[in-house]
Amino acid sequence: MPEGHTIHRLARDLNRTFRAKPVEASSPQGRFEAGAARIDGQTCAEFEAWGKHLFATFDNGDVLHVHLGLIGKFRKTKGEPVGAVRLRMSQGATHWDLSGPMVCTVGGPDLIEEATAKLGPDPLRKDGDVDEFIARMRRKRIAIGAALLDQSVVAGIGNVYRAEFLFILGIDPRTPANKVEEADLRLIWNLAVEQLRLGVRLNRIVTVDPSDIGAPDAKSIPKGERLYVYKRQGAPCRTCTNPIEQFEVAGRKMWECTTCQ
DSSP states (O other), X not given: OOXXXXXXXXXXXXXXXXXXXXXXXXXXXXTTHHHHHHHTTOEEEEEEEETTEEEEEETTSOEEEEEOTTTOEEEEESSOOOSOEEEEEEETTEEEEEESOSEEEEEOTTHHHHHHTTOOOOTTSTTOOHHHHHHHHHTOOSBHHHHTTOTTTSSSOOHHHHHHHHHHTTOOTTSBGGXXXXXXXXXXXXXXXXXXXXXXXXXXXXXXXXXXXXXXXXXGSOGGGXXXXXTOBTSBOTTTOOBBEEEEETTEEEEEOTTTO
């Protein structure tokens, strides 16, 4: 499932195509004909992201809500629709095709508030609040490795980032969230802001410090060397060389260096 940086990058790219312009909307697949007809011809005010949720607001107040889920894709194309395209949004010869989303719906002006009411703060949003993040963590007795995946605690962090953040900060993923020191929770938030912004800029997750592998910058780090622990079970830790271990936290795979964390 795409993590928050992907959705924020998507919102930025969609705004470049559609902001302040009329949108042609259709449903090649046929499963979203009513929704597409409702926004067809409307002027798009803005796309925005909140965690893993994408919203488009139109001048008449209608809102398009998309959650890609596990298999959803929103791709830019200049050709004919390929596959089961739920929604096609067009501006001239440029098309954005949405396929396989978990959520694709159109509603009124209250839709954003309704959809985000149960979400935690988003480190990439200007209204993201570190104190709210800490307060929500304080109410969680589950492992910090599980709490970071709880979108009601913090929006936009997924399996890759949670493993990488905890490694970088030397925190055991099994530590109860409400037992993590406030100073460490602030470090997690600040690291999330920094790393997700980098993810938006690069359009990929790169957590490894370039100096750790002798690279000139994050953009030039090869694909297989961009992460510290995620899916690197058995490989040597980039810091201490002990093997990375894989286990489960709340039914999800997790990776850590038991020496460094």
